Amino acid sequence: MAQAATNGHKHVDIRRNDTVRVITGRDKGKEGRVLRVFPNDGKVLVEHVAVVKKNVRPNPAKQIKGGVAEQESRISLSNVKLVCPTCGPVRIGHETHGDRKVRVCKKCGTTLDK
Numbered sequence: 001m002a003q004a005a006t007n008g009h010k011h012v013d014i015r016r017n018d019t020v021r022v023i024t025g026r027d028k029g030k031e032g033r034v035l036r037v038f039p040n041d042g043k044v045l046v047e048h049v050a051v052v053k054k055n056v057r058p059n060p061a062k063q064i065k066g067g068v069a070e071q072e073s074r075i076s077l078s079n080v081k082l083v084c085p086t087c088g089p090v091r092i093g094h095e096t097h098g099d100r101k102v103r104v105c106k107k108c109g110t111t112l113d114k
Contacts, residue, residue: 012039012077013092013103018112020080021089022049027075031083035072043074050075086110 014020014034021031032046050073058066081089084105091106103112 010039012037012042014044014077014080014082019083020044020046021083022046022075022079023081023089024079025075026050038074041074042077044077044080045072045074046080047072082112084108084110084112 016034018034022028027049030049032049034044035047036045051070052073054069054071056066056069082092084090087107093104093106095104
């Protein structure tokens with residue numbers, strides 16, 4: 001069996017709990033917090049963005065009530081930009097501070113890591 005070729009990013013500059021803005025697609029302009037990053041697929045899960053409806057079966061053992069639930073769907077990394085606290089959505093650069101490599105804003109040069 002041939003293995004499928006993946007075009008995953010592997011190295012991702014966006015991390016969990018970062019604030020991102022959607023730059024294209026049906027949710028263009030929305031901002032949200034990153035809940036999870038999938039580097040092998042090149043996708044992210046953003047809070048309150050790309051919300052889809054899902055039919056849920058009732059399960060009395062787990063106290064799950066059935067019906068239609070809403071949940072976030074994954075979106076591509078290329079459709080989001082990291083938001084700088086001072087200048088808005090920006091591209092990300094890297095600098096070395098001592099022995100640490102940190103992310104910096106390409107517009108204003110501020111450090112984006114805590």
